[in-house]
Amino acid sequence: MRIPDRRFALYLMTPAALFLAVFVAYPLFRLISDSFFKISPIVGGPRDFVGLDNYVHAFTSPDFIGAGWRTLAYTLMVVTLEFALGLGMALLFTMLGKASQVWRTMFLYPLMIAPIVAGLLWKFLMIDNFGLLGSLLNQAGILQNPNQIGWLSNPDIVLFSVAIPDIWLTTSFMCLVLFAGLQNIPGDLIEAARLDGARAPALLFRIILPLLRPVIAVALVVRGIDAARAFDTILIQTNGGPQSASETMSLLIYRTMIRFGDPGLASAMGTIYLLAMLAIAFVAVSTIWRPGKDT
Amino acid sequence: MSTIQRPTIPARKTSTGSSPADIGRRRRGVNREGLEAGRRSTRTILWILLTAALVLYGFPFLYLLFTSFKTPIDTIAVPPTILPKEWTMANYVNALSRSGVPASFINSVQTAVISTALSLVLAVPAAYGITRYKTRSGRVFIMAALVTRMVPPVAIGIPLASMMASVGLADTPIALSIAHTTISLPLSIWLMSSFFEAVPKDLEEAATVDGCSRLGALWRVVIPVVSGGIAVTAIFAFLASWNEFLFALLMTAVRSQTTPVVIANFQTQFGLDWGSMTALAAVYSIPVILLTLLLQRKIVAGMTLGAVKG
Numbered sequence: 001m002r003i004p005d006r007r008f009a010l011y012l013m014t015p016a017a018l019f020l021a022v023f024v025a026y027p028l029f030r031l032i033s034d035s036f037f038k039i040s041p042i043v044g045g046p047r048d049f050v051g052l053d054n055y056v057h058a059f060t061s062p063d064f065i066g067a068g069w070r071t072l073a074y075t076l077m078v079v080t081l082e083f084a085l086g087l088g089m090a091l092l093f094t095m096l097g098k099a100s101q102v103w104r105t106m107f108l109y110p111l112m113i114a115p116i117v118a119g120l121l122w123k124f125l126m127i128d129n130f131g132l133l134g135s136l137l138n139q140a141g142i143l144q145n146p147n148q149i150g151w152l153s154n155p156d157i158v159l160f161s162v163a164i165p166d167i168w169l170t171t172s173f174m175c176l177v178l179f180a181g182l183q184n185i186p187g188d189l190i191e192a193a194r195l196d197g198a199r200a201p202a203l204l205f206r207i208i209l210p211l212l213r214p215v216i217a218v219a220l221v222v223r224g225i226d227a228a229r230a231f232d233t234i235l236i237q238t239n240g241g242p243q244s245a246s247e248t249m250s251l252l253i254y255r256t257m258i259r260f261g262d263p264g265l266a267s268a269m270g271t272i273y274l275l276a277m278l279a280i281a282f283v284a285v286s287t288i289w290r291p292g293k294d295t
Numbered sequence: 296m297s298t299i300q301r302p303t304i305p306a307r308k309t310s311t312g313s314s315p316a317d318i319g320r321r322r323r324g325v326n327r328e329g330l331e332a333g334r335r336s337t338r339t340i341l342w343i344l345l346t347a348a349l350v351l352y353g354f355p356f357l358y359l360l361f362t363s364f365k366t367p368i369d370t371i372a373v374p375p376t377i378l379p380k381e382w383t384m385a386n387y388v389n390a391l392s393r394s395g396v397p398a399s400f401i402n403s404v405q406t407a408v409i410s411t412a413l414s415l416v417l418a419v420p421a422a423y424g425i426t427r428y429k430t431r432s433g434r435v436f437i438m439a440a441l442v443t444r445m446v447p448p449v450a451i452g453i454p455l456a457s458m459m460a461s462v463g464l465a466d467t468p469i470a471l472s473i474a475h476t477t478i479s480l481p482l483s484i485w486l487m488s489s490f491f492e493a494v495p496k497d498l499e500e501a502a503t504v505d506g507c508s509r510l511g512a513l514w515r516v517v518i519p520v521v522s523g524g525i526a527v528t529a530i531f532a533f534l535a536s537w538n539e540f541l542f543a544l545l546m547t548a549v550r551s552q553t554t555p556v557v558i559a560n561f562q563t564q565f566g567l568d569w570g571s572m573t574a575l576a577a578v579y580s581i582p583v584i585l586l587t588l589l590l591q592r593k594i595v596a597g598m599t600l601g602a603v604k605g
Contacts, residue, residue, distance in 0.1 A: 012424030016417040027454035097331040114538035116555045117576040135374045187329030232540040270450035
């Protein structure tokens with residue numbers, strides 16, 4: 001009569017599993033199979049099997065290699081800055097204790113803002129001529145002329161500029177997670193270290209950071225994955241330009257698919273991109289996190 | 296809701312028992328434990344730092360608000376001013392009366408509501424199945440759900456769009472909300488699993504002894520206990536859909552366009568109307584900011600649970 005627990009659990013999971021199979025796994029399968037074809041962008045157009053041609057094309061294309069490096073640089077920059085700023089804020093909130101609670105909440109507000117709005121807002125702040133950032137730096141005497149730094153028009157620095165909204169949006173997340181981790185460090189441990197004469201840097205690097213390791217690993221991996229997929233903020237700020245200097249992988253795939261109308265090549269790029277993300281995430285989790293090993 | 300607990304770092308790393316910490320706290324006689332700064336001068340410096348950081352952090356959005364009240368000419372004045380020289384609602388009137396804008400709001404709400412409902416209906420039983428009956432299939436499933444987080448939307452957006460078109464759902468809020476659910480469902484399963492983990496097993500056992508079926512126990516006993524967690528998950532699912540742009544760009548044309556796409560289109564379609572853009576961005580962001588600030592404690596608990604749990 002009564003179905004066994006194991007089967008009952010399976011029944012509970014089935015609808016969600018089916019949903020993910022149909023709407024994630026199947027499109028992924030389509031993506032991978034498309035990557036072996038030369039596909040005409042016209043609906044119902046020809047579709048010819050070309051084997052690994054698209055992959056060869058991708059790996060020999062300077063656009064693709066460039067976008068790969070830029071995505072890596074962008075991700076490392078965003079995650080590093082967010083981590084440093086987030087940790088600083090988390091320590092600040094922890095050191096101020098309960099009294100800072102209201103401000104901790106206020107600090108979260110960018111998390112609710114759409115990335116597209118954040119990109120737009122920072123574009124408005126950094127744009128040449130009427131951007132406020134250059135003008136304020138000029139008034140403060142740091143820049144001789146408000147347009148001295150072409151935040152979004154200088155190919156050498158644009159990758160950094162387009163990362164700013166992303167950092168602004170999600171430093172709060174990093175701070176929140178690290179703050180939660182800090183709350184779980186036993187107070188007597190800190191106390192004992194202080195009694196032993198540990199100074200602040202030793203306290204931070206020898207005690208706090210090692211204890212936070214699992215939390216840091218999760219935060220870095222979660223944010224790293226998101227940063228590597230960044231699209232909205234960059235698209236609205238520069239659309240990948242100038243001269244492709246801010247074109248990351250998501251943008252390149254989008255452009256290859258929509259503008260150049262080459263779904264086969266875009267699919268090959270998407271497949272490589274996904275595999276690279278999986279590999280990097282796996283390595284990151286197993287090296288930073290080191291589950292089971294003592295710190 | 297009492298079921299939302301402060302997340303813990305895996306016990307093996309930090310557990311030293313709670314009693315030594317308590318003794319330490321009592322010994323010092325004040326409620327400043329561990330890292331909390333005690334000295335007055337230190338605290339003053341910290342407050343100054345915090346204020347500076349918050350001003351810097353809050354300023355960009357305030358500038359967006361100020362700009363939205365400027366006159367169109369002021370908006371792109373050189374050099375720019377922070378406050379409007381003359382406060383006006385013109386940008387709001389312009390932005391909201393533009394064709395397609397009111398409709399896009401309705402689309403955004405519709406899409407987000409459908410996607411949230413779909414996420415919850417699928418995630419709640421799945422997460423319960425994973426946490427309550429620790430089966431192998433459950434472990435495999437939660438890992439698979441996490442891997443889907445890594446799938447770049449740009450990679451599955453086009454195949455998804457053509458799937459929707461082939462069943463006659465092209466350019467509808469339903470199609471877009473399904474796409475959004477591919478993002479929010481793994482997150483919801485993850486969050487709900489941590490909330491169910493916090494519910495003591497005795498609760499349903501007592502219910503089943505009293506003659507409740509397992510499904511009945513879930514529905515009548517467990518769900519009410521985790522209702523706070525469900526609310527948090529719902530907010531996350533809603534926000535994920537509300538703020539999403541790439542799927543919306545790939546999968547909607549005119550009929551089902553959501554506001555983020557409309558905001559982005561302002562750049563090309565209507566020249567560079569910064570004033571209207573900032574007004575529309577403000578109108579779109581403020582409700583969710585207020586909502587989340589109101590519910591902040593629950594949200595903070597949910598965010599940290601989801602991330603710290605890993």
